[in-house]
Amino acid sequence: MNIDFSFQNPTRIHFGRTAMQHLPEELANFGSNVLLMYGKQSIKKSGLYDEVMNLLHQAGKRVCELPGIKSNPAYRQVLQGAQLVREHNVDLILAVGGGSVIDCAKAISVSAYCEGDPWQRYWINGEKVSNPVVPVASILTMTGTASEMNAGSVITNEELKVKQGRVFPLELVAPKFSILNPEFTYTVPKYQMVSGIFDIFSHLMEQYFSGEDDCVSDYLLEGDMLALISAARAALKNPQDYEARSNIMWCATMALNKILALSKTQDWEVHQIEHQLGAYTDCAHGIGLAIVSVPYYRHIYRYGLHRFVRFAKNIWHVPTQGRSDEQVALEGIACLSSFIAELGIPQTLREVGATEEMLPLIAESCNKCGGYHVPDTAEVLEILKACY
Amino acid sequence: MNIDFSFQNPTRIHFGRTAMQHLPEELANFGSNVLLMYGKQSIKKSGLYDEVMNLLHQAGKRVCELPGIKSNPAYRQVLQGAQLVREHNVDLILAVGGGSVIDCAKAISVSAYCEGDPWQRYWINGEKVSNPVVPVASILTMTGTASEMNAGSVITNEELKVKQGRVFPLELVAPKFSILNPEFTYTVPKYQMVSGIFDIFSHLMEQYFSGEDDCVSDYLLEGDMLALISAARAALKNPQDYEARSNIMWCATMALNKILALSKTQDWEVHQIEHQLGAYTDCAHGIGLAIVSVPYYRHIYRYGLHRFVRFAKNIWHVPTQGRSDEQVALEGIACLSSFIAELGIPQTLREVGATEEMLPLIAESCNKCGGYHVPDTAEVLEILKACY
Numbered sequence: 133m134n135i136d137f138s139f140q141n142p143t144r145i146h147f148g149r150t151a152m153q154h155l156p157e158e159l160a161n162f163g164s165n166v167l168l169m170y171g172k173q174s175i176k177k178s179g180l181y182d183e184v185m186n187l188l189h190q191a192g193k194r195v196c197e198l199p200g201i202k203s204n205p206a207y208r209q210v211l212q213g214a215q216l217v218r219e220h221n222v223d224l225i226l227a228v229g230g231g232s233v234i235d236c237a238k239a240i241s242v243s244a245y246c247e248g249d250p251w252q253r254y255w256i257n258g259e260k261v262s263n264p265v266v267p268v269a270s271i272l273t274m275t276g277t278a279s280e281m282n283a284g285s286v287i288t289n290e291e292l293k294v295k296q297g298r299v300f301p302l303e304l305v306a307p308k309f310s311i312l313n314p315e316f317t318y319t320v321p322k323y324q325m326v327s328g329i330f331d332i333f334s335h336l337m338e339q340y341f342s343g344e345d346d347c348v349s350d351y352l353l354e355g356d357m358l359a360l361i362s363a364a365r366a367a368l369k370n371p372q373d374y375e376a377r378s379n380i381m382w383c384a385t386m387a388l389n390k391i392l393a394l395s396k397t398q399d400w401e402v403h404q405i406e407h408q409l410g411a412y413t414d415c416a417h418g419i420g421l422a423i424v425s426v427p428y429y430r431h432i433y434r435y436g437l438h439r440f441v442r443f444a445k446n447i448w449h450v451p452t453q454g455r456s457d458e459q460v461a462l463e464g465i466a467c468l469s470s471f472i473a474e475l476g477i478p479q480t481l482r483e484v485g486a487t488e489e490m491l492p493l494i495a496e497s498c499n500k501c502g503g504y505h506v507p508d509t510a511e512v513l514e515i516l517k518a519c520y
Numbered sequence: 521m522n523i524d525f526s527f528q529n530p531t532r533i534h535f536g537r538t539a540m541q542h543l544p545e546e547l548a549n550f551g552s553n554v555l556l557m558y559g560k561q562s563i564k565k566s567g568l569y570d571e572v573m574n575l576l577h578q579a580g581k582r583v584c585e586l587p588g589i590k591s592n593p594a595y596r597q598v599l600q601g602a603q604l605v606r607e608h609n610v611d612l613i614l615a616v617g618g619g620s621v622i623d624c625a626k627a628i629s630v631s632a633y634c635e636g637d638p639w640q641r642y643w644i645n646g647e648k649v650s651n652p653v654v655p656v657a658s659i660l661t662m663t664g665t666a667s668e669m670n671a672g673s674v675i676t677n678e679e680l681k682v683k684q685g686r687v688f689p690l691e692l693v694a695p696k697f698s699i700l701n702p703e704f705t706y707t708v709p710k711y712q713m714v715s716g717i718f719d720i721f722s723h724l725m726e727q728y729f730s731g732e733d734d735c736v737s738d739y740l741l742e743g744d745m746l747a748l749i750s751a752a753r754a755a756l757k758n759p760q761d762y763e764a765r766s767n768i769m770w771c772a773t774m775a776l777n778k779i780l781a782l783s784k785t786q787d788w789e790v791h792q793i794e795h796q797l798g799a800y801t802d803c804a805h806g807i808g809l810a811i812v813s814v815p816y817y818r819h820i821y822r823y824g825l826h827r828f829v830r831f832a833k834n835i836w837h838v839p840t841q842g843r844s845d846e847q848v849a850l851e852g853i854a855c856l857s858s859f860i861a862e863l864g865i866p867q868t869l870r871e872v873g874a875t876e877e878m879l880p881l882i883a884e885s886c887n888k889c890g891g892y893h894v895p896d897t898a899e900v901l902e903i904l905k906a907c908y
Contacts, residue, residue, distance in 0.1 A: 133702070133766040136536025141529070147782070148524025314521070345763055346754070348747040348770045355743030359736040366734070375733050378521035382736045382782070391779060394535070394770070 133395040134345045141302055141389055143281045144309040147382065149374075151311045152183070152271075158309045159191040162267060163223030166193045167216055169237050170228045171201050175273065178319055184228055184271060196220045198240075201229065204288040204295060204410050204417075205236035207251055213240035214250070217266055227270045227307075230328075231277025231286075231417075234270045238285040238305045241266045251289055255296045261304055270310045274320050275381045276328030276418060278335065278388030280310035288411055294497065295407040302390065312385070314378035318371065325371065326475040327418030329364045329380060333357065333471075334402055334421040335387040341429075341439055342397045342503030352392045354446050359383050361447070364475065399503030402428050405512060408498040415484035422477045423484065426469045427518035431511065433461050436504030440464055481520045491516045521783040522733045529690055529777055531669045532697040535770065537762075539699045540571070540659075546697045547579040550655060551611030554581045555604055557625050558616045559589045563661060566707055572616055572659060584608045586628075589617065592676040592683060592798050592805075593624035595639055601628035602638070605654055615658045615695075618716075619665025619674075619805075622658045626673040626693045629654040639677055643684045649692055658698045662708050663769045664716030664806060666723065666776030668698035676799055682885065683795040690778065700773070702766035706759065713759065714863040715806030717752045717768060721745065721859075722790055722809040723775040729817075729827055730785045730891030740780045742834050747771050749835070752863065787891030790816050793900060796886040803872035810865045811872065814857045815906035819899065821849050824892030828852055869908045879904045 146154040159166075166188055175181040188195050198213045216222065217240060227237035243250035245263040253259045270280045277284070283305040286297040320328070340353045363379035370376070386392060405428070406420040413420075433440040441457045444450035444464025452460050469479075478484060481491075495513035500506055507515070534542040547554075554576055563569045576583050586601050604610065605628060615625035631638035633651040641647045658668045665672070671693040674685040708716070728741045751767035758764070774780060793816070794808040801808075821828040829845045832838035832852025840848050857867075866872060869879075883901035888894055895903070 133535065133770045134763060136538045138532065138534045138542060140532035144526065144528035146526045147521065150524050154526060346747075346750055346767060348744070348751075348767050348774065351743040351747035351750075352740055352774070353743075355739040355741075356736070359734075359739035362734055362739075363736075375522060378783075379734060379736050382521045386736065386740070386779075391774075395766075 133348055135395045135397070137394050139390065139394055141281060141306065141391065142308070143306045143389070145281060145312060145385070146309065147312045148378070149313060149315060151313045154309070155184070155187050155311060156191055158269065159188070159193065159224075161308070164192060164194050165220050165222045165224075166195050167198060167213065167220065167222045167225045167240075168195050168228065169198045169201055169213065169225065169233050171199075171203070171230070171233050174319060175228055178316075180228065180271070180273065180316065184226075194220070196222070201233045201236045203232050204414055205232045205239070207287050207289040207291075209236055210239040210243055210250070210287060213237075214244040217244035222266055225266055225268045227268065228273065230272070230274030231279040234268070234279035234307065235277070235285045235287065237268045237270070238279070238283065238300065239287050241268045241305060242300060251287075255287060255298050258298065261300060265304050268305065268307050270307045271316075272310060272312050272381070273316045274324060274328060275317055275384040276331035278385050280307055280312065281385050281389035282306055284388070286407065293411045295411040297403070297407065312381055314374060314381045317377055317381060322371065322476070324416065325367065326477055327416040328384065329360065329418065329475060330422040330472065330477060331418035332360055332380070332384045332387045334418070334425060336360070336392075337425070338399045338403060339393045339396055340443070341399045341436060347395055349392050349394055349396050356383050356386050356392060357447050361471065368475070397503065399501070401500070401502045401507065404499040404501060405494065405515070408494040409481070409486065412490045412494055413485040419477055419484055422472045422475070423479060423481055423519050424515065426465060426472065427515045429465050429468070430462070430518070431507065431515050432502070432505045433465060437461055439504070479519065481516065486520070488520065491520060521736055523783045523785065525782050527778065527782055529669065529694065529779065530696070531694045531777070533669060533700060533773070534697065535700045536766070537701060537703060539701045542697070543572070543575050543699060544579055546657065547576070547581065547612075549696070552580060552582050553608050553610045553612075554583050555586060555601065555608065555610045555613045555628070556583050556616065557586045557589055557601065557613065557621050559587075559591070559618070559621055562707060563616055566704075568616065568659070568661065568704065572614075582608070584610070589621045589624050591620050592802055593620045593627070595675050595677045597624055598627040598631055598638070598675060601625075602632040605632035610654055613654055613656045615656065616661065618660070618662030619667040622656070622667035622695065623665070623673045623675065625656045625658070626667070626671065626688065627675050629656045629693060630688060639675075643675060643686050646686065649688060653692050655696050656693065658695045659704075660698060660700050660769070661704045662712060662716060663705055663772040664719035666773050668695055668700065669773050669777035670694055672776070674795065681799045683799040685791070685795065700769055702762060702769045705765050705769060710759065710864070712804065713755065714865055715804040716772065717748065717806065717863060718810040718860065718865060719806035720748055720768070720772045720775045722806070722813060724748070724780075725813070726788045726791060727781045727784055727786045728831070729787045729824060735783055737780050737782055737784050744771055744774050744780060745835050749859065756863070785891065787889070789888070789890045789895065792887040792889060793882065793903070796882040797869070797874065800878045800882055801873040807865055807872060810860045810863070811867060811869055811907050812903065814853060814860065815903045817853050817856070818850070818906070819895065819903050820890070820893045821853060825849055827892070867907065869904065874908070876908065879908060
């Protein structure tokens with residue numbers, strides 16, 4: 133744990149089949165005006181909308197609504213929500229949905245009372261938030277982003293074709309409480325489920341593939357990866373397997389609530405590339421990550437060979453006897469590729485609607501960072517071509 | 521994650537060589553009157569006492585002191601501290617030391633304004649705390665108990681010869697902030713260092729050896745065990761190895777800040793036996809745990825065979841080919857025993873001052889719980905005799 137850190141995560145988690153029972157006691161901590169946000173119609177079909185609305189009314193809340201949050205939440209929706217918050221003097225923003233809805237709720241929470249253009253100030257300039265922030269809470273229906281227990285907010289500016297993430301301080305923006313009932317995820321279509329699973333796996337790899345020291349966080353990241361692989365396989369066999377779905381849900385939260393990232397430098401370049409892929413194609417986030425990951429790691433493994441050998445041994449149980457480190461590392465990446473295939477995820481960009489013309493635009497526009505190596509535009513283009 | 525849970529951990533951690541720089545900003549959140557608690561003279565020798573006292577005075581605090589907290593903190597010291605809190609109208613109890621000092625600080629925090637006898641109400645009856653609680657914070661100098669990020673408080677009633685733990689709600693009693701500088705642990709004598717290391721390992725095993733499901737927490741517990749074994753070996757070679765000592769410190773905090781225990785039934789019988797061993801012999805906590813663990817697990821493994829096989833494979837890499845589950849499980853426990861020997865920890869109760877007459881008294885007086893099996897008094901006596 134060579135890198136100093138300060139850490140506190142303020143989110144209270146209620147997890148399990150009975151989690152919703154805690155909503156009334158949590159609502160009692162906030163004022164009367166609630167902005168209820170959600171995505172498409174699925175929470176109306178499942179009955180969750182009615183259940184939440186009843187509990188809100190029983191708690192004496194006045195509710196305004198912002199439905200239709202997109203899976204890549206749009207900046208124009210943030211501005212809509214910010215206006216609702218001001219008009220209705222909102223005391224609590226309650227996001228019911230997956231990471232997109234919660235990310236959008238956080239964006240609204242910091243934008244509502246921001247002077248000037250929040251996009252420019254908070255997502256582009258990365259300015260410190262000094263205006264009042266409206267509390268956010270969440271009821272999770274789709275797992276993957278860990279937005280339920282962190283302060284990240286990824287927003288797409290459709291006009292500018294830029295998808296940009298910002299990590300705010302946890303104490304300001306992380307949900308005050310989050311309700312996680314794994315049964316709510318049963319109705320998520322398989323494509324979205326595996327997208328979420330790979331999003332989680334990618335979060336773990338982005339944190340893992342960096343650093344030279346023998347860091348506790350790396351062992352914990354490995355533990356979460358192994359738990360996720362096991363749960364994913366069980367959920368593929370039976371999507372109604374509570375144990376599997378609950379494990380996936382908790383793997384997701386732990387993967388990005390920051391506690392496994394402590395004292396770690398990190399990578400996050402796969403996410404940067406995918407953000408621009410998403411801005412151009414609107415493809416599901418986890419699917420885009422899966423497609424880009426294999427050629428990305430094949431490109432950078434030689435810069436952090438020891439870590440890719442460790443990944444192969446500890447995660448995929450690749451035998452090492454009589455093999456070079458290079459061979460072991462590459463077999464580890466091949467195992468990752470097989471796992472993606474096992475999840476039934478497409479392996480090429482053209483399958484998610486990318487065109488050849490988009491590739492240089494994505495390569496040019498994505499942020500460049502990295503763990504063991506920071507690729508330049510030409511390298512990103514090469515990576516994109518390798519999975520086109 | 522089959523068992524529902526609610527979770528929030530309020531402690532803010534400042535970790536690393538520069539952690540102390542955060543003390544002034546933290547002190548600013550509390551009133552003027554501080555009770556400073558510590559153990560023996562070591563923080564005066566190391567200069568830490570002067571450093572903390574200077575920062576307290578610079579922050580304009582009025583300081584009263586409670587030195588001499590014992591390694592098994594005594595209930596009479598809790599009452600002394602409670603009186604100081606009332607007399608000086610204390611706003612913050614600052615514990616500088618290891619788990620004993622912090623446990624004692626928490627006990628004082630709930631006892632100061634308790635009507636009636638706190639020992640009876642909170643440690644024996646387990647009553648809910650409804651009186652005002654004084655905030656606690658810590659500066660950690662010895663690692664093991666995770667008291668710096670949890671709400672446990674183990675107190676010894678010397679008069680009654682009972683050592684009793686109580687886990688209070690995190691939001692009430694967990695330190696508001698804790699400062700963890702691994703360098704502060706360099707001066708801990710080797711015997712105390714290995715005692716702390718085994719205490720951590722025992723916390724992980726107490727949580728791990730229970731349950732039948734494929735639970736994320738188990739994978740994370742395994743990760744923390746593997747990190748600890750690696751760091752312990754490095755610290756034995758070179759106690760001034762910052763990487764090793766910082767890993768041990770963070771393994772300890774993670775091992776018992778509750779986040780790896782979520783959705784787990786747990787065991788904790790080894791701790792129950794050791795508490796009574798400690799009440800009779802005053803032996804170092806981790807040393808007592810190590811002595812009792814091996815015969816305890818040899819006694820109970822057959823009730824949770826699958827988990828002991830998993831422990832052998834995932835933690836000690838015991839080969840399984842051509843062996844029965846029974847053989848694999850027992851070899852895992854043998855590896856645990858070798859690890860204890862590697863740490864240089866005594867293997868018998870008589871080496872820590874127990875007499876044969878004490879054994880039935882310890883067996884009789886210890887609480888009986890368990891993960892895969894709850895032993896009765898006769899079984900505990902058998903376990904004690906096996907390591908006498």
